[in-house]
Amino acid sequence: MFGAPIRRKEDPRLVTGGGKFLDDLGRGALAAAFVRSPHAHAKIVDIDVTDALDVDGLVAIYTHEDLPGRVGEPLPLLIPHPTLTHGRTQHALAKDEVNHVGEPVVMVVARDRYLAEDACARIRVDYEALPPVVGIEAARAADLLVHDDVPGNIAAHMLQEVGDVEAALANAPHVLELDLAIERSACMPMEGKGVYARWDADREELRIYSSTQTSTGVRAAVAAKLGMPLAKVECIAPDVGGGFGVKINHPWPEEVLVPWVAKTLGVEVKWVEDRREHFISSAHERGQLQQVRVGFDDDGRLLGLDVKFWHDNGAYTPYGIIVPIITSTQLLGPYKPGTYRCEFWSLYTNTVLVTPYRGAGRPQGCFAMERTMDAIADELGLDRAEVRSRNFIQPSEMPFDHGLLFQDGRPLKYDSGDFPASLDKLKALVGWDDFAEYRDRARVEGRKVGLGIGCYVEGTGVGPYEGGHIQIETSGRVNVSTGLTSQGQGHETAFAQVVAQELGVPIEDVFVTTGDTRRMPYAVGTFASRAAVMSGNAIALAARNVRAKALRIAADALEVAADDLEIVDGIIRVKGAPDTQMSLGTVSVMSNPLRYAFDEAAKAATQFAGSNDPDKPPVADDDEPGLEGRDFYSPTQATFANGMHAAIVETDPVTAEINILRYCVIHDCGTMINPMIVEGQVHGGVAQGVGGALYERMVYDESGQLLNASFMDFLMPYASEIPHIETDHLETPSPLNPLGIKGAGEAGCIPVSAVIASAISDAEGFAITSMPISPVELWELRQRHASG
Ligand code: MCN
Numbered sequence: 001m002f003g004a005p006i007r008r009k010e011d012p013r014l015v016t017g018g019g020k021f022l023d024d025l026g027r028g029a030l031a032a033a034f035v036r037s038p039h040a041h042a043k044i045v046d047i048d049v050t051d052a053l054d055v056d057g058l059v060a061i062y063t064h065e066d067l068p069g070r071v072g073e074p075l076p077l078l079i080p081h082p083t084l085t086h087g088r089t090q091h092a093l094a095k096d097e098v099n100h101v102g103e104p105v106v107m108v109v110a111r112d113r114y115l116a117e118d119a120c121a122r123i124r125v126d127y128e129a130l131p132p133v134v135g136i137e138a139a140r141a142a143d144l145l146v147h148d149d150v151p152g153n154i155a156a157h158m159l160q161e162v163g164d165v166e167a168a169l170a171n172a173p174h175v176l177e178l179d180l181a182i183e184r185s186a187c188m189p190m191e192g193k194g195v196y197a198r199w200d201a202d203r204e205e206l207r208i209y210s211s212t213q214t215s216t217g218v219r220a221a222v223a224a225k226l227g228m229p230l231a232k233v234e235c236i237a238p239d240v241g242g243g244f245g246v247k248i249n250h251p252w253p254e255e256v257l258v259p260w261v262a263k264t265l266g267v268e269v270k271w272v273e274d275r276r277e278h279f280i281s282s283a284h285e286r287g288q289l290q291q292v293r294v295g296f297d298d299d300g301r302l303l304g305l306d307v308k309f310w311h312d313n314g315a316y317t318p319y320g321i322i323v324p325i326i327t328s329t330q331l332l333g334p335y336k337p338g339t340y341r342c343e344f345w346s347l348y349t350n351t352v353l354v355t356p357y358r359g360a361g362r363p364q365g366c367f368a369m370e371r372t373m374d375a376i377a378d379e380l381g382l383d384r385a386e387v388r389s390r391n392f393i394q395p396s397e398m399p400f401d402h403g404l405l406f407q408d409g410r411p412l413k414y415d416s417g418d419f420p421a422s423l424d425k426l427k428a429l430v431g432w433d434d435f436a437e438y439r440d441r442a443r444v445e446g447r448k449v450g451l452g453i454g455c456y457v458e459g460t461g462v463g464p465y466e467g468g469h470i471q472i473e474t475s476g477r478v479n480v481s482t483g484l485t486s487q488g489q490g491h492e493t494a495f496a497q498v499v500a501q502e503l504g505v506p507i508e509d510v511f512v513t514t515g516d517t518r519r520m521p522y523a524v525g526t527f528a529s530r531a532a533v534m535s536g537n538a539i540a541l542a543a544r545n546v547r548a549k550a551l552r553i554a555a556d557a558l559e560v561a562a563d564d565l566e567i568v569d570g571i572i573r574v575k576g577a578p579d580t581q582m583s584l585g586t587v588s589v590m591s592n593p594l595r596y597a598f599d600e601a602a603k604a605a606t607q608f609a610g611s612n613d614p615d616k617p618p619v620a621d622d623d624e625p626g627l628e629g630r631d632f633y634s635p636t637q638a639t640f641a642n643g644m645h646a647a648i649v650e651t652d653p654v655t656a657e658i659n660i661l662r663y664c665v666i667h668d669c670g671t672m673i674n675p676m677i678v679e680g681q682v683h684g685g686v687a688q689g690v691g692g693a694l695y696e697r698m699v700y701d702e703s704g705q706l707l708n709a710s711f712m713d714f715l716m717p718y719a720s721e722i723p724h725i726e727t728d729h730l731e732t733p734s735p736l737n738p739l740g741i742k743g744a745g746e747a748g749c750i751p752v753s754a755v756i757a758s759a760i761s762d763a764e765g766f767a768i769t770s771m772p773i774s775p776v777e778l779w780e781l782r783q784r785h786a787s788g
Contacts (some may be wrong), residue, residue, distance in 0.1 A: 002501035005676035009507075010492040019239040022194035022211040029196060029268035030059055032258055033116035035106035035123050036281055037098035040132035041146070044096055044125060046174040047106060049121035057111035058119050062257075064095040064105075070225045071260050075251065079320035083158040086150040087317045088348070092253040098127070099146060099315035100351050101704055102280030104253050109261055109269060122754065131703040132350035136289050136310045139347035146315060146348035155313055156321040156346040160328060163339030168304030172295025176375050180268045181365045181770040182753065184287035184312065184698040185691070187357045188716060189487070191241025194280060195255050197262035200280050208235040208259050208762060210288040211245040213485050214525030215515045217250030222259045225251070230521075231605045232306060234261075237515030242485035243476020244688070245356040247282050248527050249318050258348040263719040279709035284698055285357035287312035288661075289362045292372050295338075300387040304339040307368055311346045314353035321346045323354060323361040325407040326459075331365030332402060333457050334419040334642060335373075335391040340404070350704045356527065358688055359749045362458055367771065370454045370754035374761060384453055384758070385423060385432055392419040399735075406638060408462060416732045417457065422644045422666045429728055430646040430664040439762070448651045449661070450766070452759025454751030456644075459638035460669070460743025461533025461734075467522050468539030470499065470546045471628035474592065476585030478503060478510045480536040483523020486516030489745055490677040491531060496537050497673050498739070503545035503550075504567030505584065522632070529641070529743025532673060534633055537737045541631035549629055550587045557582060557590065588627040593699030641742035645751045647723075649759035656779035658694060658760065660723040668730040670742035678744045679727050685748015687722045692749065692754040695721070697772050 011017060049061045064072060069237045074089045095107045106123050110116035133139050133146050139153040146153055167419050169175055194211045195218075206228065210218050212235070220234035222228075223273040240247065243418065248573040262269045273282070288309050295304040311324040330343040373391075393400045404412040427433065435451045442449045471479045480499050486492070496510035513519050524534070545565065554572040555562040558580055566575050573581035665682055672678050695715035699707045708714045733740025757768040766785045770777075 001507065002497050002673060004497070006497070008490045008493040008494065008677065009496060014239065017214045021191055021239050021241055022196060022209060023743040025209050025238060026196040026198070026268055026270045028554065029270040030109050030111060031110050031113040031116045032261065032269055032271040033113060033120050034104040035104045035108070036121045037094065037101055037105055039127050039129050040101050040134065041130040042098050042127035043130065044094060044098065044105065045128050046126040046135060046535055048124040049106070051124070052108065052119040055110065055115055055119040055122065057115040059109040059111065060121070060261065061119065062093065064091055064093040064108045066094060070227065071256060075253065075256070075318060076221060077320060078318055079322050080250050081156065081320045081325070084156040084317065084320050086155050087320060088147055088150070089318050090316045092256045101706060102277070102352060104142060104281065107257050126156060131682060134347070134349060134351060134700050134702055134704045136258065136287065136312050136347060139312065139349045140310055146350055148711065153348040154345055155317050155348055157322070158325065158328065159341070159343040160404050161341040165304045165306050165327055165339045165341040168339040169293060169306065170296040172303045173297055175293060175295045176379060177275065178292040178375055179769060180290040180292065180368055180371055180372060182286050182288050182367055183772060184283070184284045185357070185696040186284045186698065187244035187246040189242025189244055189246065192275065192278040193247060193252060193254065193256045194272040196268070196270040197259035198268040199262045200211055201266045204232055206233045206259055206263055208233070209238055210235060210255055211240050211247060212237050212250065213247040213487060213527055214250045215485055215517055215524040216483055216521065217525055218255050219517045221251040222256060225256050226260055226263060235517050237485040240485060240487040243526070244358045245360060245527060247487070248525060249283065249355055254655060266290050269344060276709055278715070280352060280706055282352065283355040284314065284352050285354050286364060286692065288327065290364070290368045294372050294376065297378050298380070300380050300382050300390055302335060302391050303338040305340045307331060309344045310562060311344055312351070312354060313346045314350050314351050316353045318353065319355045320408055322673065323356055326361035327365040329404055329406055329412050330362050330457065330459060331369050333366060333369050334393055334417070334455050335369065336393055358685065358746045360746065362456060363689070363692065363753055364752045366454060366456045367754045367757070370751065371757060371767070371769065374758050382468045385427060388453070388455060389420060389423055394420070406459060408638070410637050413637060414457065415736050417640060417642045417668060417733050418730060419455070419642065422642065422668060423732055425728055425730060426646055426664060427642045428664045429666065429726060430648070430662065432646070446653060448653055448763040450649050450759040450761065450763025451646060452649065452755045452757065452762060453644070453646045454754035454758060456750045456752060457640050457642045458529070458743070458747055460529040460641050461635060461639045461741070462528045462530055463525065463635050465632050465634040466524060466530070466534030466538050466631045467630060468535060468542040469520055469540045469628070469630040470539070471626065472546060472550070472584050472588045474585050474589045476505070476509060476583050478505055479513070480539060481513040481516070481519040482539060483515065483517070483520035484526045484531050484535055487526065489526070489531060489681065491676065494532060494673045494677055495535060498536050498540050499543050502540050503547055503584070505570040509570060529747070531744055533635070533639055533737055533741050536741055537633035537739050538631055540614045540739055541633060542629050543626065545629040545631055546627060547621065549591070550584055553587045553590055554582055577589060577634065580735055584627070590625065591627045592625055633737065635736055637741045639670065639736050641669040641744065641747055643747050643751070645755045647755045647759045649756060651760060651763050651778060656775040656782065658773070658775060658778065660690070660756070663723040663725050665725060665748070666730060667725045667727060667744070668732050669744040669747065670734045671731055671740035672729065673728060673741065682727055682748040683725050685746060686752055687717060688726050689749035689752025690722055692718045693753040693772055695772060733739060
């Protein structure tokens with residue numbers, strides 16, 4: 001049950017084609033398609049739709065001018081921040097100007113998608129091309145501006161400092177400087193975005209299905225944009241084929257426009273994103289240039305860390321600057337920096353906008369910190385693991401307050417963790433102490449092998465809240481709902497495990513619903529590795545309330561004290577006298593004044609509390625009817641998971657091909673609900689990390705065209721590129737929440753670029769400072785280092 005590595009309940013359905021994804025719905029709906037900007041930066045001079053009007057099956061064409069009221073206003077800026085002095089969001093359809101290739105300009109609705117695309121192809125948009133800003137260097141130079149009214153292309157400039165870093169660097173026995181870079185990549189879920197909306201004219205109700213990570217957010221945003229009462233708008237996330245961050249942006253332009261058209265025309269409309277649209281009009285992440293100055297003593301202990309970085313936020317900032325703030329606050333990982341200053345600039349470029357992608361700014365921060373740790377070890381000739389361990393925050397120092405502000409504006413305070421124990425486990429797993437001998441032997445054989453390491457700490461389970469609703473049917477089966485959505489994380493299983501444990505019912509009798517605003521209207525969403533902490537605890541609290549009520553009713557009926565009762569396999573029984581018992585279903589009937597139960601439980605209930613007996617009212621005065629309850633969990637701060645990875649990598653001496661021979665993970669996400677799910681999450685994260693380290697990048701040309709906007713050219717690793725991942729766990733429970741849980745969903749991907757860079761550096765004998773790295777780039781680096 002809780003803590004057991006049981007197989008996921010949802011998998012038989014999902015792996016045998018039984019999933020119901022967005023495009024499985026609304027088969028007869030009209031289709032929407034979009035004319036998107038071919039320019040990275042341009043003024044819209046004229047839009048001529050005349051030729052498209054002849055297309056058979058065309059229903060409607062809309063430009064920005066056609067959008068009424070709030071539908072035509074810029075989309076919301078979700079996370080403002082005091083340092084975000086120049087936040088900008090896009091219009092659902094571009095007004096006057098486009099700022100990246102792929103920005104939606106015209107919406108077409110037709111009988112089917114083919115006809116809609118035909119009509120799109122006949123629409124002429126005249127643009128006056130403007131010079132684009134492409135890449136961080138161009139944005140920094142600021143010779144050209146993305147938004148005329150944003151000087152220096154700077155959306156935000158932020159600085160946090162703890163202690164006097166300049167003084168620490170001035171007095172440090174050793175100071176090193178590093179220039180580092182991470183390129184853009186993207187989430188690339190198997191299922192792209194999509195939205196399907198239908199209007200019920202009689203009831204004046206709008207139902208939206210969206211492949212989203214935040215159904216309550218979509219509902220609220222659409223209701224506000226369309227000026228509708230919330231009560232008349234529902235949003236349901238069906239099965240979602242991956243999100244990884246990109247499906248949070250409530251609302252995306254299409255998520256406003258499709259429901260608006262459904263309501264305006266009184267029809268059903270659907271839009272399903274194709275892969276090219278996903279590349280050029282969803283979101284990217286990762287791109288940063290970093291400069292590090294670090295001061296340390298002869299033992300490798302940090303005295304001062306000064307980090308500056310420039311973050312590419314693309315053309316708009318719907319998410320504010322959440323990604324660079326996360327980089328700046330979680331860069332420190334498990335270490336005490338002595339003194340720390342971090343300053344960043346979040347810069348506009350004429351490229352696809354940037355929103356959180358699994359890891360959300362942490363892979364970049366981890367790269368900066370871990371490359372720095374390796375540089376210190378190399379400088380002093382010390383063991384790389386030893387340098388790390390000398391700088392660890394110790395378990396005795398927990399909770400540890402860094403003196404910085406976390407992204408939620410609260411103090412950056414680690415709740416728990418045992419970094420020395422994690423490192424010991426990692427070293428044992430990978431065989432750290434024996435590796436030098438293996439590497440030297442391999443070198444004699446003409447082989448290049450290297451061992452890399454990377455450590456991270458990850459703030460997870462952020463608030464503000466999440467809820468859980470539990471209802472025990474008269475049959476004894478348990479319905480559970482929580483408002484956040486699922487994209488493949490195994491929530492149906494994990495939350496059922498929580499409830500089975502708390503209520504003492506068989507897991508087969510627990511049914512979990514997520515992401516349906518009809519079932520749970522209050523929710524925030526699935527991101528920031530928060531579902532297990534937030535909904536897991538909310539559901540546990542709700543289950544505890546329902547259990548207490550069930551025991552109270554049963555105690556009364558059985559004429560014993562509630563404390564003398566236990567629940568085993570859905571049966572409430574007297575401890576030590578198990579024959580005195582009644583089922584949870586029976587109690588459910590007893591708590592239901594209408595007694596609508598057509599099963600055994602009803603008969604049993606009548607036996608205990610005859611429905612016609614006025615002396616035994618089914619519901620106590622202070623009880624609500626039904627065996628059900630709702631509760632919410634709202635944490636005081638994030639809980640901090642951590643992990644350490646090591647990889648052994650071999651590079652071909654001739655071709656510079658890079659092979660990962662072993663990949664080892666120690667992971668600590670507090671108490672685990674289901675270790676098999678956690679391991680699956682870690683494996684998926686590592687796989688995405690390997691993509692980011694060795695294969696995936698967004699290649700823009702100078703004019704802002706994305707040159708590799710298809711899976712022919714953007715390389716995602718197959719299973720054949722992913723090494724066997726050896727995983728072991730440490731469970732340091734969080735003291736902050738009742739279940740002791742920390743999040744696990746993003747962890748796997750955070751240190752991978754740092755670890756692989758560390759291993760390649762070890763194999764090659766020179767430092768890798770930019771990721772991803774291809775064999776060609778490694779080969780060129782070799783030539784450069786060989787020629788001095
Ligand atoms: N879990 C557990 N014990 C813990 C922590 C987590 O058993 N101590 C389980 C949870 O119950 C849940 C899973 O592990 O089933 C992940 O939990 P959590 O860390 O809370 O993460 P979320 O469920 O909030 O998922 C979000 C996270 C993020 S932020 C991204 S991005 C991501 C990820 O999950 N996107 C994913 N994993 C993904 N996995 C799939 N298949 N698809 C995505 O889009």
